[in-house]
Amino acid sequence: MTARIDGKDYDIIEGETILDIARRNDIYIPTLCNHPDLSAFGGCRLCLVKVEGFRAFVPACATPVQDDMVIETTEEDLDDLRRRILQLILSEHPSACIICADREECLDLHPDPTKAGRVTGCRFCPNRNECDLFDVVKALGVDDIWVETEYKDVPLYRRDPFIHRDYNLCILCGRCVRVCAEIRGVSAIAFTERSHDATIGTAFQGPLVDSSCVFCGACEDVCPTGSISSKMTRWVSIPEVTGKSTCVMCPAGCAMDVGFKWGRMTITEPSEEGENVAQACLKGRYCTVPLTNSKDRLEYPRVTTDGVLRPVKWETALETAVEGLKGFAPEEIGMIVSPSLTVEEAFLAQRIMRGLGSDNIAIASNMAGPMQKAWGGAMDRVAGIGTMTDIRDCDAVLIVGTDLSLTAAVTQVHVHAAWKDGASVFNVKIDPRKGYRHADVIEPDAYGPFMDILLEEVKAPGQQPHTPDRDAAGRIASALKDADKTAILVGPGAFRDAAEGTQVAKLALELFEAVNGTVLLPLWDGGNVQGVLEAGASRCLTPGQCIEQDSGKYSSGRNPLGEGIKALYLTHPVPEIPEGVEFVVYQGPFGSQVSERADVILPSSMFSETEGTVISLDGRVGSITSDARLPNMAKPDWKVFIDMGRALGLDGFDFEAVADITEAVGLPLEPGTHLPPGEPLPEGDRAVRVDDAVNPVGPWPCSATRYRGREIAEDVEDFLEVAASWGWDE
């Protein structure tokens, strides 16, 4: 099948529109309301084209192309019409700068937008360096407006957290409305009527915070004008340096486009390239920058003298740490590894401990221990099965122990895609927090017993007397069994108690096998738990999750927060320093109540300031890059570990660059690829591969509202407002 466009023939792909085929072949048709990820709207009429045999012009974005169609996209009368349509749009937009004769000189002399309250022209507009509206103006060559211009004079919405809205700039393309409903499954905003004018807003024009809005920023990203912008970064304009990175605020591992200016991180935006399909959540999109630029960072190495933490040179801090640690026997030293470290950093951390002869290493995660215990015996590696994008093809989705509001929030995008295709979605959770609106929510009293019932209902349905939990379990069981493909996601809420967590993890795996599932993913309570496990930074593991417990190489495999520990090397705050601990080294970007008690403080990086690799909850390898200047004397964690390893006189620390460490880890860490899934072992081979030495330490405070132990709300007040309104304020 072919169509003829502007005199040339092109092959048609089944189901595509005239706009699709044109875009595919680099034929320019102006558009405003269309967005490639969203359904056609046909509202702006800029994409009108001429089709032979049609009496009127047709919108290219909403017209399916047919065999033998003859299409004209460039005739002069078409461009005239498009120009007049565009001028009408501009007449209700603050357009003076668009057609101002001094535009270029003025914008050159004001390279950054003026930080106005109301945007009354491009010079003041946060969107001015990536404006779809102006691109169309240029393409059509509009330098005049034939109708009287008008300022809408509608109120600004500037009290909401994170997002600033100025609908005086809005051209009513509806992209924001569609992304919110179609991609995010939230539908917080819609076209509404204010007196006689159509506008965009929440129901009753209330604040976003009172709506179903999840502050993901998707609307800002698709808006072709400056109507929707980030309050914190709207005036930063284009970055000086851009890069591709990965978010570590949660384990979803969203691919991010990051920007730096004036030596600081200034923007994070979801990238097209990851599994997150150009989507992110409020933590990655809006909290990373203010957290990185927090006024409260640890900036100087410090050493306690006479009971006071005093700033010192790096050498002094390292010497003090070395002297302190060497004063204890290996089995008396413990280390807490932060799940926010990169694979390379975690690798160096465990190398320090093993170099000292100690295996007392634990990850600051409530899930890591129970998961190792529950899945470690039944799988070749502790890891999920399937990927986040595989969820899209599932017919039944079960989410246990989280609501996807602040943990792996972006997976909701895939869950919603599945729901739109008819999947049933169940959310078993205990906390009454904001969740996915289309989910069938079940709130049992406890996770363990409910999962037991669920498994029973899968294996032998309807044998037991009715109870509300059993009925709900029956509903889920029959949906899971009926489904061709099922996804089971297990989240941190079920792991606040280690024993229950272990039980839930075991039952989830059994359930997965019983229903012959497709996707089984641990929604870890930390950005890089998977990567830290792969790096071998946990007792009894070596890189690649090989078991070392019987090798006899290490003096002990104790709980680093348990008895007999006298010196602690912390890279993550612990709830409290256990009694009996005499010496504490604290390494991290933020202080905490325990850093106050440290003997040595080593100021380090946020993930946004380091380099290396992280691994998402579905095994995707993400790379981290940065161009940020660290606050004062702080250094990236990997450099601190190298310095520490050398200061301790250990072998294996002569690395110059992160890439050398990546190589030393010895895993297939190719960015964008997935590590192999955790394959269930055949029934006969199963063995308890991890014994009680891997008792979890903790419980650790809720990770959903923290980064590396730091409450995000301490640096980002807007986060507090949102989290509290969702019930995360315990």
Next chain:
Amino acid sequence: MNRIITIEEEVPNVHKMVIDAPDVAKKCKPGHFAIVIPDEQSERIPLSIADWDEDAGTVTIYFLEVGVSTMKLARKVAGDEIDMMAPLGRESEIDNYGTVVVCGGCYGVGAIYPIVKALKEAGNTVVTIIEARAKYLLYNEEVLARDSDEIYTATSDGSHGTKGKAQTVMKDLVDGGRHFDRAYIMGCTFMMMRNARMAKELGIPSKVYLNPLMVDATGMCGVCRCDVGGETKFACVDGPEFDGADVDWEQLFKRSAQYVPHQTLAYQHKKCDIDHCGGV
């Protein structure tokens, strides 16, 4: 502390504020400015005195919201108190020159009024030109018309008056045979630069009102340094009125850009307590 008597958004993003300040009102002269401190955590910002009323004991200020301090100011309501130091700066040079052209843009449309009035009182024929990007951003036309012999408007989009800027009208008038003995130009830096250049081209001596960043406004800190006629001047005590032809505009733009990173990043941490309209 000074009480705000009225405050309103005159046109989008331009706010008019009348402040109770009897002592200041007694001493004001055309060309003077005030230092305003919106709240305890705020920076000190210079704003021109746009009018005063000795009897009522008030002064009037027009300001644009362009950053953190003006954002805070714009969120104030009648009855709120601010700190104000005024009058500051040197009085404007006013005499009977014959025919003068007065150009106002952005906040200058409001703040040029005392100069128009004084020029008129001194016996000049006053031709006033005000500019804005669009009709809906024009204000104060009637007030200025009262003390002007002629008044013209210009808009970038042509929605009112001449399509173009104040300098477009100035040139049109001179091309049409008008003669001006002096030009007075007040507005944003870009507007003043463009108009001062045009005045120079047309052979009209001009006065401009420089608006660099200021800190103490008493000639001590040096933040307001400007290059005028090859000499370093402190805008707060040597100005803000200077000869437009002598100003090193490029330098002025460069210096004001110097603090942009600091001013912009402030949005991530400073918050307007009044209604959280700012950063975090």
